[in-house]
Amino acid sequence: MSSILTQEKTEFSRGLLAGTSIAIGYLPAAITFGLLAKGTGLSFFESMAMSMFVFAGAAQYMALNLIAIGTGAFEIIFTTFIVNIRHLLMSASVNEKVENAHPLTKAIYSFGLTDEVFAVTSTQEGKVKTGFIIGVAVMAYASWVLNTGVGYLMGSALPQSLQESMAIALYAMFIALLIPSLKKQRKIVWLAISAAILNSFLSLFIPSGWSIILATLIASTAIEYIRPKKGVS
Amino acid sequence: MNMTMLVIIAGMAIVTYIPRMLPLTFMDSLPIPPWLQAILKNVPYAALGALIFPGILTAHENVLFSLIGALTAITAAYLGANLIIVVLSSILMLMTLTLIF
Numbered sequence: 001m002s003s004i005l006t007q008e009k010t011e012f013s014r015g016l017l018a019g020t021s022i023a024i025g026y027l028p029a030a031i032t033f034g035l036l037a038k039g040t041g042l043s044f045f046e047s048m049a050m051s052m053f054v055f056a057g058a059a060q061y062m063a064l065n066l067i068a069i070g071t072g073a074f075e076i077i078f079t080t081f082i083v084n085i086r087h088l089l090m091s092a093s094v095n096e097k098v099e100n101a102h103p104l105t106k107a108i109y110s111f112g113l114t115d116e117v118f119a120v121t122s123t124q125e126g127k128v129k130t131g132f133i134i135g136v137a138v139m140a141y142a143s144w145v146l147n148t149g150v151g152y153l154m155g156s157a158l159p160q161s162l163q164e165s166m167a168i169a170l171y172a173m174f175i176a177l178l179i180p181s182l183k184k185q186r187k188i189v190w191l192a193i194s195a196a197i198l199n200s201f202l203s204l205f206i207p208s209g210w211s212i213i214l215a216t217l218i219a220s221t222a223i224e225y226i227r228p229k230k231g232v233s
Numbered sequence: 234m235n236m237t238m239l240v241i242i243a244g245m246a247i248v249t250y251i252p253r254m255l256p257l258t259f260m261d262s263l264p265i266p267p268w269l270q271a272i273l274k275n276v277p278y279a280a281l282g283a284l285i286f287p288g289i290l291t292a293h294e295n296v297l298f299s300l301i302g303a304l305t306a307i308t309a310a311y312l313g314a315n316l317i318i319v320v321l322s323s324i325l326m327l328m329t330l331t332l333i334f
Contacts, residue, residue, distance in 0.1 A: 077244035192282030
């Protein structure tokens with residue numbers, strides 16, 4: 001029993017460590033959110049509550065825009081749903097990747113399944129342990145919530161050039177997660193490039209949440225039929 | 234807290250949580266055919282491609298700067314640099330460009 005506990009603890013620590021890059025990437029995004037929320041007229045507690053309970057960067061930014069132009073609650077919630085529907089696909093994919101666990105445990109950690117937590121866990125080698133994914137999610141969550149507060153209270157103190165430059169952090173992290181896999185399998189190159197091209201095209205016509213989900217689905221499915229070999233191992 | 238804001242935050246929280254939670258919690262009780270499993274295993278790499286592009290072009294208001302930042306990250310990652318080094322090097326490159334030009 002104690003060895004199982006020790007193992008879980010080690011996996012949790014490994015998760016925290018793997019989540020550090022997300023924490024760095026969230027730092028500017030959350031600070032900017034806090035800053036913008038203040039500018040939009042939200043109170044400190046409203047801004048913090050949004051980051052604590054919603055925990056979805058793109059949707060939160062979009063909500064601020066809509067609140068600023070006086071959009072109603074229903075439209076804001078519906079837009080959030082559209083933007084976050086892509087997580088349905090990510091959650092299904094992560095389910096193929098994680099070790100078995102009680103549905104309640106999965107229901108709890110699924111709260112933390114942002115794009116970035118999904119990206120870090122699903123690019124791990126082999127089955128992902130529950131402790132690991134919780135560690136990644138806790139690290140990401142802590143950074144998002146704490147830095148929302150920092151942004152609200154003192155975001156405007158950061159130099160503009162630094163704020164602008166840090167917006168690339170999360171994309172750079174996605175690149176860093178993708179490249180090692182690209183080097184291993186030719187198939188992954190085609191998956192990533194075709195989804196990127198499809199997304200560029202589709203996003204001209206439909207909201208970005210749908211565009212990402214459609215591009216991902218089409219690329220993931222088409223490659224199975226164009227190159228009928230086994231899935232990514 | 235303002236009542237409308239409370240409704241907005243609660244509503245946003247629910248519609249964000251449900252898509253994240255449903256497949257992870259309930260898919261194990263459904264039989265997943267092998268073809269679907271194969272597709273789901275492709276999803277991470279396709280999703281990363283879609284999450285990176287074209288979004289990365291808007292990381293900086295100057296598209297050229299964004300592209301150079303992206304190339305810096307790609308080069309660093311290709312050379313096998315640690316995740317955090319990749320992230321920091323692209324930020325540093327973008328900041329240098331912003332300060333010079």
